[in-house]
Amino acid sequence: MLLPLYVSVKDVLDSKNELNLLFATRDLWPTIGRSLLLASLTAIGGALIAVPQAWFLARYHIPGKKIILILCILPLVFPSYISAYSYLAAFDHMGFYQNLTGMAFPIPIRNGLFGTWMSMTLVNSPLIFLMTYAALQRQSPSQEESARLLGFNPTQVFFKISLPALKIPIASGMLLVALYTLSDFGTPAILRYKTMTYYIFRHLDRGSFDKASFFSLLLIIIAFIFLQLESWINRSQGRITDNKARQIIKKAKPSKLLLIIIFYSSTIFMACLLPLLTILYWFSKGRNSELVFPKNLFDSSFNSATLAFLAAIISILFAVPCAWCALRKKGLFATFADRISFLGNMFPGLVIGLAFISFFVSFKLFGYSFYQTLWLPVLGCAIRFLPQAVSSVKTSLAQINPRLEEASLMLGHDSVSTKLRITAPLLRPGLLAGFALVFISTLKELPITLLLAQPGKFYLTQNIWNLIDEAEYSLVAAPALLLLGISSISLYFILNQKLTKSND
Incomplete structure (x- = not known):
């Protein structure tokens, strides 16, 4: 979560131009x-x-x-x-x-x-x-x-x-x-x-x-x-x-x-x-044109769905412990976990993409380079939209009475069994809503996919961007309608989760 801030500061301090010259930028x-x-x-x-x-x-x-x-x-x-x-x-x-x-x-x-x-x-x-x-x-x-x-x-x-x-x-x-x-x-x-x-x-x-x-x-x-x-x-x-x-x-x-x-x-x-x-x-x-559907529409849709799914999974995996620390724990670490999880709101997608390019172009982990792989846009979107997942999980977790867990522990169940049998089912609406929020946001994300896409792979957002840049309005329509359709389904799912929760 701190990586985009660190890289931005480091690149400015390492710049060949002095700071006063940067402030004098045209x-x-x-x-x-x-x-x-x-x-x-x-x-x-x-x-x-x-x-x-x-x-x-x-x-x-x-x-x-x-x-x-x-x-x-x-x-x-x-x-x-x-x-x-x-x-x-x-x-x-x-x-x-x-x-x-x-x-x-x-x-x-x-x-x-x-x-x-x-x-x-x-x-x-x-x-x-x-x-x-x-x-x-x-x-x-x-x-x-x-x-x-x-x-x-x-x-x-x-x-x-x-x-x-x-x-x-x-x-x-x-x-x-x-x-x-x-x-x-x-x-x-x-x-x-x-x-x-x-x-x-x-x-x-x-x-x-x-x-x-x-x-x-x-x-x-x-x-x-x-x-x-x-x-x-x-x-x-x-x-x-x-x-x-x-x-x-x-x-x-x-x-x-x-x-x-x-x-x-x-x-x-x-x-x-x-x-x-x-x-x-x-x-x-353009309905009579053979080019009304871009040739790589199916591949780009699949790539976008894969990216959104992985980013949503990673966001939820990190959102649960962050939300748990924020609501159920006390102390410096709990406060830190809560605050740092919302740093994604501070970083525009373009800033994250730039920072990742600057950092991962030379960074290797056990000889493996993340640069120009699928994991780079996945991690970028996970950082960008983690606050949405945390907010959703915290909302559900705050509505769970801790006394239910205490009663389970008093009846002889251990901590892991209590979380799986009591907490997890009650937390499910928040997890699903958070997953859907991150999924729909990643699906729409433009700068991260533009900057961090793997060579030879395209996403729906890239298709739309390239066609708009070429003023191919009729060709933009198909991927735009597809993206709006998927987003509408995700929004309906989110609203349905919230209405169900409020009725309960």
């Missing part, structure tokens, strides 16, 4: 400014979409509420680079929009802030939605009822009572969105908005490892600051209310209900339906 400060601006605007835009979505869904009778809930979460299925490709294919020159209307889209999507911001906002807003909706479900209705009895109208209740109570989950979600935006590589690269990840890849492509590592180290430091802020906000969050409190579900007036439905329709259309329709549009345009 476009350094404008690039940092662009990255922070994009992250800030994406977090704000995501909140403007997600908070009303969560509020209306939690407080009003809306037709098809369960379907709307799923559709609000569904953008998480779309890898950011596929969403970027779909908006580019929809609004760029001779795209979906121009073919339907006969007019060019008024705002350029490529080479600017707007297209990158729009794509990142729509993809990441569900992170804020999930936190806000969960907080609303736990929020006590007593203060809102009191405010109405005192003559406050619904708008005043929202801004003076409910919104201040939601500031912690909203702020936490916004920081996570900003963090994901900073670490994203695919969207800025496809839409040609020059962020820090863009320059890391550019310097790496040119062989300037010291400058690439320098940008990586700066990105790690910024990500660490965001993570510390998010952790501090979560620690300052008190107990919201009783989970079983009766919620206020109001019936909206027809005019207001119409506005709510228009709001949901427009946001869901832009975030989910438009990307899907664009992909299907380009897929249908």
